Amino acid sequence: MDMKRDYYEDIQLFESRVVLFWAVAFLAFLFSLPLYTASYYLFLCNIIMVHVIMAVGLNILMGYTGQISLGHAGFFAIGAYGTALLMTKLQLPFLLALPLAGFIAAFFGFILGLPALRLEGPYLAIASMGFGLTIMHVIGRWEVFGGRMGIQAPPLDLGFPLLGLSWVVKSDLGKYYLILIITILLVVAARNIMKTRVGRSFVAIRDSDIAAEVIGINLTKYKTLSFMVSSFYTGVAGGLFGFVLGFFDPFTFTLLLSIIFLVMVVVGGLGSIMGSIAGAALITYLQYSLLKNVGEKPIIGDLLVAISKKWFTVIGLENFNSIILGLIMLAIIIFEPLGIFGIWIRLKKYWKAWPF
Numbered sequence: 001m002d003m004k005r006d007y008y009e010d011i012q013l014f015e016s017r018v019v020l021f022w023a024v025a026f027l028a029f030l031f032s033l034p035l036y037t038a039s040y041y042l043f044l045c046n047i048i049m050v051h052v053i054m055a056v057g058l059n060i061l062m063g064y065t066g067q068i069s070l071g072h073a074g075f076f077a078i079g080a081y082g083t084a085l086l087m088t089k090l091q092l093p094f095l096l097a098l099p100l101a102g103f104i105a106a107f108f109g110f111i112l113g114l115p116a117l118r119l120e121g122p123y124l125a126i127a128s129m130g131f132g133l134t135i136m137h138v139i140g141r142w143e144v145f146g147g148r149m150g151i152q153a154p155p156l157d158l159g160f161p162l163l164g165l166s167w168v169v170k171s172d173l174g175k176y177y178l179i180l181i182i183t184i185l186l187v188v189a190a191r192n193i194m195k196t197r198v199g200r201s202f203v204a205i206r207d208s209d210i211a212a213e214v215i216g217i218n219l220t221k222y223k224t225l226s227f228m229v230s231s232f233y234t235g236v237a238g239g240l241f242g243f244v245l246g247f248f249d250p251f252t253f254t255l256l257l258s259i260i261f262l263v264m265v266v267v268g269g270l271g272s273i274m275g276s277i278a279g280a281a282l283i284t285y286l287q288y289s290l291l292k293n294v295g296e297k298p299i300i301g302d303l304l305v306a307i308s309k310k311w312f313t314v315i316g317l318e319n320f321n322s323i324i325l326g327l328i329m330l331a332i333i334i335f336e337p338l339g340i341f342g343i344w345i346r347l348k349k350y351w352k353a354w355p356f
Helices: 007-011 017-036 039-064 072-089 094-113 122-141 172-193 197-207 209-214 219-245 255-268 273-290 300-311 314-335 339-353
Strands: none
Touching: 017 039, 017 172, 039 072, 039 172, 039 197, 039 219, 039 255, 039 273, 072 094, 072 122, 072 219, 072 255, 094 122, 094 219, 122 255, 172 219, 172 273, 197 209, 197 219, 209 219, 255 273, 255 314, 255 339, 273 314, 273 339
């Protein structure tokens, strides 16, 4: 019987030598990936890792605390614009501007978390959606943010320009290793947070906020803290996203982006760090690679073009992307509510019991 006999068995990073081996093997694969992959797929990996950071943060709020948010595109925008403006206007180094932009996003998360004390379910979703739309329109109307024309991301300088020290990262390869290191640190941090008193309080609130309050958990403190932690992760992801794209405008951070973030978490699996990683990787790959320019795909592309010409319009051909994402989400909810993480659990149980 696999029974934990010590508290440190629950908080240890690697549960066994097998887990340690596969973790080291996976990290070795990630660090060696640029040696045998094309430049576009390196760019795609950068986008995936940015979305992994965001999905982990959103899952802390939704999967572990049970709070719904449709406004995380707003925090994403705050991180992107905050990092860029702190570097250009205040001449702050990137390694200081990025976490500072994350803390700015966390502050707005605290503001948004206050209504969460009295709202839940669809009411909280509507309130958060209003926040995301407000951020998008405010950014679009203020010239300091570049208005509707957007802004160009500054050079990714890891040095300290004010001290005359400069180390500019220009290539996707350099950005890949930078984002990879940040992603690993934040994912490990999220995993450790969920093993602490704070993480257990989040889970207790998700399961029953009344019971959690009865046993002494401060709902005001932990609900707002959950919003802040989630917003911090999303703000950091947004800051990295701005440098991956190089240019962004307010229309990059629409309501549809918040919905796609939600899809990543649900498809990956609520309440699972590994599920967040898998969901972000799958949905990003579908969006940026497999379902991109569907009309040009062999065999199926010609079929979709023929269907569009007969019953729809070829202009709306790219909407098949959203249709397929919606169908994937419906299939996950109907057949596997635990998402990709639930499928992984089933496979693991099957192989443990094989061949019986």
